[in-house]
Amino acid sequence: MSSGARILDGIAIAASIKAEVGAEVKALAAKGIVPGLAVILVGHVPASEIYVRSKVKTCGELGIFSEMLTPPETITTEEMLALVAELNVREDIDGILIQLPLPKHVDTRRLLEAVSPDKDVDGFHPINAGRLQSGQPGLAPCTPAGILEILKRSNLPIAGQNAVVVGRSDIVGKPAAMMLLNASATVTICHSKTKDLAKITREADLLVAAIGQPGFVTAEMVKPGATLIDVGINRVTDAAEVEGFFPGDAGRVATFAKRGSVVVGDIHPAAFALSGAYTPVPGGVGALTIAMLMANTVTAAKLRRGLPVK
The missing domain is CATH 3.40.50.10860 (Leucine Dehydrogenase, chain A, domain 1)
Known part of the structure; x- marks a missing residue:
């Protein structure tokens, strides 16, 4: 793994968000x-x-x-x-x-x-x-909201960046694209019918992979120095595939021997070495989903009572 690639620690960011939510809950309790x-x-x-x-x-x-x-x-x-x-x-x-x-x-x-x-x-x-699309206060899906928190809390630029979202689901792809657009990124949404996908992903300063296929985004599809956000959580149960994704990785081999599977994201692990920063799988985006659900619950409590939301 390249020493230049920065690992974006979703577990640590989730802990910070939960601590903030806990403080807000105390303030509301008062x-x-x-x-x-x-x-x-x-x-x-x-x-x-x-x-x-x-x-x-x-x-x-x-x-x-x-x-x-x-x-x-x-x-x-x-x-x-x-x-x-x-x-x-x-x-x-x-x-x-x-x-x-x-x-x-x-x-x-x-x-x-x-x-x-x-x-x-x-x-x-x-x-x-609709509220998300028009930039109004509301409740946004937890996984895309977590992606934005990772970027903001890691002080990674969004405004003016070329952002490419691979995947167009209503739960992740579309809302993630809308949130990035609201944060002034230039956004392209790609999907299974996109022509010459690699040409588009290689232009991305910020690449979000949410397509649900293990290792779909390969190193050849990534711009060196890009920020890679991997939303995928795919269980791989074939020993040869595990070796292909993690050659020489004793830790992953041990996990596979013990559990019969390992978790792989939508981005091939070899691509991370080229990145400027990336979210690992596990321990990246997935770690934030529950924290964002808690934050949304507090936001809902405030909005329903006409209280200001930060």
């Missing part, structure tokens, strides 16, 4: 306000259960009230809508989070749009997407 988050977890999806427990635990650490609702796998869309409607009118709940994925028979889009935009701490509601 005014008799306790931010509240409701998390709906349908059925038993082990990965979702681990993630939700982590969210609830973080709420407890920061002094945010949390309530976990665990309806059965058999719940209907109508029953879920009734549950969301109840949470929408509760004064003690500032944020509502529906853990995805939902069972196939449940209409996910209807449910996400049923959440009050003022309590939509995931930032998925079309009204919040």
